[in-house]
Amino acid sequence: MKTKHGIWHDRRSRFPSVLPVLTLLVACGGGGGGGSSTATSSSAAAAPTYTVGGSISGLSSQGLILVNGTDTATPNPADTSFTFPTAVVAGTSYDVSVQLQPDTENCTVAGGSGVVGSANVTDVAVTCASAAFTVGGTISGLTGNGLVLADGTDTTNPAPGATTFTFPTKLATATSFNVTVSTQPTGQTCTVGNGTGVILTSSVNNVAITC
Numbered sequence: 001m002k003t004k005h006g007i008w009h010d011r012r013s014r015f016p017s018v019l020p021v022l023t024l025l026v027a028c029g030g031g032g033g034g035g036s037s038t039a040t041s042s043s044a045a046a047a048p049t050y051t052v053g054g055s056i057s058g059l060s061s062q063g064l065i066l067v068n069g070t071d072t073a074t075p076n077p078a079d080t081s082f083t084f085p086t087a088v089v090a091g092t093s094y095d096v097s098v099q100l101q102p103d104t105e106n107c108t109v110a111g112g113s114g115v116v117g118s119a120n121v122t123d124v125a126v127t128c129a130s131a132a133f134t135v136g137g138t139i140s141g142l143t144g145n146g147l148v149l150a151d152g153t154d155t156t157n158p159a160p161g162a163t164t165f166t167f168p169t170k171l172a173t174a175t176s177f178n179v180t181v182s183t184q185p186t187g188q189t190c191t192v193g194n195g196t197g198v199i200l201t202s203s204v205n206n207v208a209i210t211c
Contacts, residue, residue, distance in 0.1 A: 050116050052094045053083030054124030064107055065100040066126065072099065075126075082126065092116045096124050101201060104173045106131040131173040133199050136166030137207030144185030149192075149209065151179050158209075160185070165209065175199045179207050 052068055056079050066073045071084045088094070096112035107128040114121070135151055139162050149156050154169040171177065179195035193208035 047089045048118075049087035049089055050118075050120045051083050051087050052096065052116065052121040052124065053081065054096075054111070054122055054126065055081055056126045056128070058128040059102065059105065059107070059126075060128070061102040061104045063100060063102040064098070064105075064126075064128070066096060066109075067099040068094050068096045077102075088116055090116055090118050094121065098126075101131070102128065104131060105129060131201070132170035133173070133203040134166050134170055135177045135179065135199070135204045135207065136164065137179075137194070137205055137209065139163055139165055139190075139209040139211070141211040142185060142188070142190070142209070143211070144188045146183055147181070147185040147188075147190060147209075147211070148183035149179060150182040151177050155182060166205075171199055173199055173201060177204065181209075185211065 052071075053073075056075055059075060059079060060077050062077060064075055066075070066082060066084075068084050071086045073082045073084050075082045084096075093115050094113065096109055098107050098109060101107060105128045107126055110125040110127070112124050135154075139158055142158060142162055143160050145160055147158050149158065149165060149167075151167050154167045156165050156167050158165045167179075176198050177196065179192050181190050181192060184190060188211045190209055190211040193210065194206050197204065
């Protein structure tokens, strides 16, 4: 454009060229810190867990319940091993015991307590055997010789002045008993109270002999 002074000016010269500058800024990252980084996240691996269990011998009847804290195991007859269902981390204490005995047996636990290491616990030993209980009770007023008490073919001969008695033969759970006076003592007559019943899960000690 020609001015009034006769000098030509290019209209575009009034606006500096910004395109090259913008191009340089984009190429250099736009002044935003010279680049970008990718954040990475990682989660810690879950701690390994281990089971508690062991061996069983002699289990032939239903009803056994083993307990470890609040965790329970219910082995079946003829099982030779058991494992509690809940796995635990290393360093956890365990204490295995019998919560309920099987129907006609008595089971004991060996090696039942300890601390879980870095492997499954497999050495708790449960041993079961036919339950064996005694039959007996109290005697009052016995002064004479010769008293013979019987439970089937099993007998006992309390001495004068005895206040308790126990038959020598042990019996299994669910066995019936029937205590009678086989021979009366000299000069006395003795009677039997609570003399019949069935052995459950403990010895019988409430048969009462009164002379």
